[in-house]
Amino acid sequence: MxxxxxxxxxxxxxxxxxxxxxxxxxxxxxxxxxxxxxxxxxxxxxxxxxxxxxxxxxxxxxxxxxxxxxxxxxxxxxxxxxxxxxxxxxxxxVNSRDTMYRFYSKDTDKIKRLATPGYVGVDPTIVYYKKYKNLDKEMERDPNGYSASTAYISQIKSLKVLPSPIGLISPEHRGKEGTIRANNMKMGNTYALALSNSMKHLSNTIAVDIPGNRLGKKGGEAILGSLVDRVRTINVDNNKIGPDGMVNLVRWIDNLNQNCQLEELSLEGNMIGDQFCVELMECLIRTLPPVRDLNISRNNIGDRGACSLAEFISTHYYLKTLKVSWNKIKSKGGIAIAEALKENMRVVVFDGSFNLFGQKRNGEFGQKMGDACNKGILRHVDISYNSMDKNECQKFGEVIYNNHTVWGLHIMGNDCVLDSLGFVRTTIKNKIQTRDILHSPLREGNNFLNSIHKARNAKIMSYQMCWICEGWSELKFEWKVGKSGSTSKEPVYIHFDFDEYRPWLMDKDDDNGSFVLWKMIPPGKTHYFYSFGGEGGYGDAAKDQHHIKLQNIKHVREIKFTEIDGETQKQVEYYNNYELRSINYAIGAQAKILDHEYEPVKLKVMKPRLYDKIYTRPVNKRPRTPWTFPISIFKDYQIENDTKINECFEYDWAQMKFPKLTDDEMNGVKEELRKAYKTIKEAYKYLSSIGSNGSVFSILLNCYTDFVKQIGIHDGKIINATTSDTEFLSINKRTKPSNLNPGLALVRFQLMEILMRLAFKRYDESKFHFYFITVLAKEATSKPEAVRLMHEKNLLPYYGELNPQKWREERYWNEEVDNIYKSHFPIFDKIYKQFGCHYLKPGDKPFMMVDEFENIFISSGLLNDNFVGRDCYISFNAAMITQVDELNKDRHLKAQFVEFLEAFGRACDKMSLAPPLDEAVSLQLFYQLFQTDEPPMSDAERMEQPLCKKIENVLPIIYANCMTNGFKEKWKWPTRDPDTGLFKDKYCKLILQLNHITVKKKKKETTRGDIGDLLDESPDKERGIFDL
Known part of the structure; x- marks a missing residue:
């Protein structure tokens, strides 16, 4: 085989x-x-x-x-x-340490299925095990300096622990900035030692993010002792490192000093305590690294550490986010932090929840924290669960009532609730108990929709009322009469389920016949309905909006309403119950409130705490009495008419001296002068104001010469300077000087006489020269015609527009100016009595001379290049009632109260001040008085203002510079009626009452004509209208 x-x-x-x-x-x-x-x-x-x-x-x-x-x-x-x-x-x-074999024996597909997001991946893990198996060869290949992964594996072997392929040290760190991230891996101190050994070889690391890893003192020392210079972010949250394990952090910052690039430091849950907090803050103050985000929550920090933190806040320029929740900071530390936030002006996010800031319960922390919100640029604030009682919460709510910059506010767990507009309410009780709330840190862009799985959770989230955390969006709600429904009975309210159906008053849009309200709503489905008629009214759903027909009638009970009684101006509370057969709904999209620079995104209308409207019930008022002259403050002014002008003319005609004239010529000249007399009289008033002799109005020689040249009688041929001056001297020589007719000056009848004589010379005399040849022929055929030509050619073109009565009728005698004088009567009465009445003799009625009138504006600092002393004289003289006899009586020099008011109005018309008024009154005082933020006006806009506005602009300066301290303590600026726009004239009503008072004094009854008379006889100079 x-x-x-x-x-x-x-x-x-x-x-x-x-x-x-x-x-x-x-x-x-x-x-x-x-x-x-x-x-x-x-x-x-x-x-x-x-x-x-x-x-x-x-x-x-x-x-x-x-x-x-x-x-x-x-x-x-x-x-x-x-x-x-x-x-x-x-x-x-195979033994327990041979993990390599176990890895080889696994199926690769199973490894891929078990791969955890955030790990480096399968291939680098295989490389890691290869390196672990071939560690000896790796060390032989690089005997002098190991790579980070080799150093980590070598330390693992020397510590005799199982190799953990967590993927922290990977080839991705080579040649570029990297992050060491191991969130909640519970590596412990032993693996932390191995990790710290490899961190020394990662010089390009910029972030160390290892929260929740069971690190103790040794692990913390090792990690923080291996930080490289380029680290910008350190996050060791939820370890138990303690103050001793954090020592290397302070050393690392101190060693780098100004080269430290640390931007984010998060030490939450490490029990560092007060002492290390003080050391850390001192280190940060010394080196001033660009720390933007600081989190020292859950660290057992008390008032001592908080005071040190406050010192760091007030001196640090870069800080944007500060979190100190779940500590033991009491009122002293909380107040110190609040004052530091007020000075910092750069912190935008502050989380101080779950402390004891409001422990003293005297309102001090609420005041300081409110000031920090108003003066700084805070956008997101969490002061939940800080033992703030009703007094603290109420004080805080009052201070931030007009704040529109804090877009996210958390205040749960205190004796108040936050409504959907951001107002702090101490009269509404929180229906969700503390045990129902799970602490969630401040965040932006929370996936609100995914976080709500049950109705109960949605209710809890909606009670937080944070636009930023929950991503609220802006929406317009409108009840269109005829489309939404036929009802238009006021008041119209809208009720939302996330507000427990609290009523929100809607604005009436008369142009479109609808009721409108802009509102921020949370993400998800929001139910709402409308109610009409106020107390005893009913609710309904809009037909032209998304609505649901309910199978069963929905009962909404005990809805609390607060309104103001129009007659008593007191709040009225009542409760309504509603039965709904259908209900509207809207889908709110999750929106981003702040951008990456913590600046609010631009919304169409909404801002935090934008409106807090309460309906005022209308009062059945009697119709307003139409304004007429007889019921005004001007009623005592004697209107100039043709009869009065004719009387003045006859008196002046009787004082004149005439050349030789026939009876027909005399009658003709008289009639022509009678026609020209009104123009001559007004020209005299103006010229005598310019060239007056002390307090007596008259025309001096220089002013007379300029006048003759101006109107064209002085032509240099027939009449020259010598001729006109000769006539001036001859007329003064024929009249004996007196107190009211000073020498070398013209009074009223003398001006008419000299104009008559110059007219004769200019138009009715011929000049002959050589051999009886007529060089200049006369233009007039008679003396009367000469006067007529003088009137038409010389006077009318220059002085025909002078018409004080026209100014009174068009600008002065109206309801608005009358209202200004009546509503501010004590100020004008005080000025009149304080600056005038210095020339009074026994038995005289109060009066004011022109020099006293000028002193008002001198004392107020109102004289400048645009308004000089001569303008005071012109305004004063133009306001005087025409008098027939100005030679033997001085009434035309003494201004009564009604004449003083007109003179003051003419002076204000000439000044035409506009906000900001003058250096005499600060801009802050002006805004406080008039509650406006109008920008300064141009010259044309200032001149076009109505007279009432010009007077109103001058009053704060007069008040600040001329009123006594006793007057200022009692004076309250009147407010405007929202219906008419006029000031509420409570002083005017008192004047009318005093006009009918009969006072018995020394067994003699004296009827008081005006309030000024009653004030004059008071022995106390400070006594005024307030005492009456």
């Missing part, structure tokens, strides 16, 4: 089939036998392991018919037995 090939391939796996020799076949002829020899696989089952042998089957061709089959059968049985004995011998040689 020919030789038989011994079987030496003991595996039928695809890997070793590729290495086995081809089946060979030979034919041998011996005598009468023809023998065919070939390799025939034979499968041997030994327990749970399958061994395959390549036995050789002998096919004997019996050329003679006797006994060949029996011999062949015996041979095959013998060969199979021999193969089994050989396999058993191999199996006995």
């Amino acid at each position: 020919s030789q038989i090939r011994n079987p030496h391939h003991l595996s039928n796996s695809s890997y070793y089939q590729s290495q086995s020799p081809h089946v060979e076949s030979k034919t041998t002829t011996t005598g009468s036998f023809a023998v065919v020899r070939g390799s025939v696989p034979t499968k041997v089952n030994m327990g749970q392991t399958n061994y395959s042998t390549a036995a050789t089957k002998m096919v004997i061709v019996d050329e003679s018919p006797s006994g060949l089959q029996t011999k062949m059968t015996n041979y095959i049985g013998f060969f199979r037995k021999k193969c089994q004995e050989e396999a058993e011998k191999k199996r006995q040689e």
Whole structure:
């Protein structure tokens, strides 16, 4: 018999089939036998392991018919037995450390099926075992420096532990940055020593991520002692390394100093304690690495470590995310951290849940944490389960009431709840017990839909009300009258199931005939319905929106409503019950709230804590009385009419001196001057304000000369400077000076007289020169015509537009200006009495002189290049009521209160201030007073403002610079009526009441005409309208 090939391939796996020799076949002829020899696989089952042998089957061709089959059968049985004995011998040689044989004996397909995501894969695992088997050859090949995998395998052998092909050290680390990641592999300290030995050979490692690996002090020391310089991320969460095992971390940071590139440091669950926390923070403050994310949760840290952490927060520039949950930090440490967050201005995510921040329960932590949210750029905050009582929560909620920057807030486990708009509610009790809540760390983009498998879980998640963690989305809800339903009875509310069907007031859109509300809703299916009519109303579903018809009537009971009674302005609470036959639903998509830079994505309308609307019940008010002049504060102003103008003209005409004129000429000149008198009078008021002599209004020579040139009478030919000045001096010479008619100045009748004389010279006289040839012929045929030409050609083009009455009717006498004066009456009354009345004599009524009026604006700092002292005189004189006799009476110089108000309005119209007002009032004060953020206006926009707005803009400056401290303590700025837009004139009502008060004093009754008279007789200078 020919030789038989011994079987030496003991595996039928695809890997070793590729290495086995081809089946060979030979034919041998011996005598009468023809023998065919070939390799025939034979499968041997030994327990749970399958061994395959390549036995050789002998096919004997019996050329003679006797006994060949029996011999062949015996041979095959013998060969199979021999193969089994050989396999058993191999199996006995295998011990517990020969993992290589076990791997070879497994099926490769089974390895692939059992491959764990995150491991390197099957092929590198095979390479690992090859290296383990051929370790001696690897060491001979590289005697000086081992590779990382060789170092790991060598340490494994020296420690005499089973080789674990976890795939941490792989060829992928060669030549590029790599990550050492072993999440929850529970490797223990022994394998950690082997891993640390290989980490020294990985100089390009940038991340060490080994949480949940049962590391203790030795393992932590080994891992942290093998960090290379380029590491940027360290995550050793949920090990028990302790403070002693963390020493190498501080040393590593200190050794690198400013070259340390550490960006993410996570030490959660390592019980480092206060002392190491202090050491770590001091190290980070010394070296200032660019740490963006810091997690020291579950580390038994108290107030001492928290205060050290607060110092690091306030000095560190790069920090973005801070997590200190599940520690023992009390109020002292919590307040220190909150103050540091307020100063930092860079931390966007803060997790301080499961501590004792609110232990003192005095509202201090709530105040400090609220300030940190408002002053910093925090986007995501978790202060759940911090022993915050109702007082702490209420204080925190009040501080962040107008905050629109914190997009995700967790406050469960305290004495409050968070509603779906982000408001902290202390009046609503949390219906989910603490035992129902499982702590989940802050995160973004949570797969909310996949996390809800039961209705109960969905309810718990919805109570967290975090837009970021749950990925809430923005949606518009609209009740269209006629399409959604026929009901339009106000108020209209919408109720959502995730809010326990709390009512949300909808805004009325009059243009489209609908009620609208924008809302953030959680991912998944949300049920909602509408309610109408308020107390005793009913609920319904919108027909034009997705809705479900319910088989059984749904009862929604005890829904609490809060409204404001329009008459008493007090809150009213009531409860409604609803029976629904159908209900609407909406599908919320999971949305991303913050981008990778922690900036909020742009939504159409919604922001956190955007609105908190409460319906105000309408009051059956009587119709407003239409505004008219007789009920205004201007009612005492004597309106100038034709009769008053004619009286003034007759008085001035009687004071004039005339050249020789015939009776007809005299009458004609008088009538022409009567027609021109209104223009002359207004021109005199303006010119006497510019060139006044002290407190007496008159026209000085310089102003007169400019006036004559301006209107064109001074032509340099017929009338020159000498001619006009001669007339000025001659008129002053004929009149005796007095207190009201100063010398070398023109008063009202003198201006009319000099214009008459200049008109005669300019238009009614001819000049002759050589040989009686007429060089300049006269333009007028008579004296009256000369006056008419002077009026039409010289006065009207320049002073015809002066019309104080037109300004009053178009800009001043209206309801808005009247409302400003009435609602701020105490300020104007105080100014009038404080700056005026210095020239009062016994028995005189209060009045104000022009120099006193100017002092108001000097004291307020309002005089500048745009508004000078001359403008004060012009405003004051234009506001004075026309007086007939200005030569013997000084009434035209003394402004009564109603005249003072007009003068003030004219001055404000000239200034045309706009916010920000002036350096005298800070922008912050202006925003506080007027609750506006309007940008500064252009010059054209300032001038076009209504007069009431201009007066309103000046008042804060007057208030800040002219009012006494006693006045400021009592004064409250009036508020506007939301319906009319006017200020609420409570002071005006008091004025009307005082107009009918009769006061008995010294057994004599005196009727008080205005509130100013009553205030004057008060011996206390600080006594004012507040005491009445």
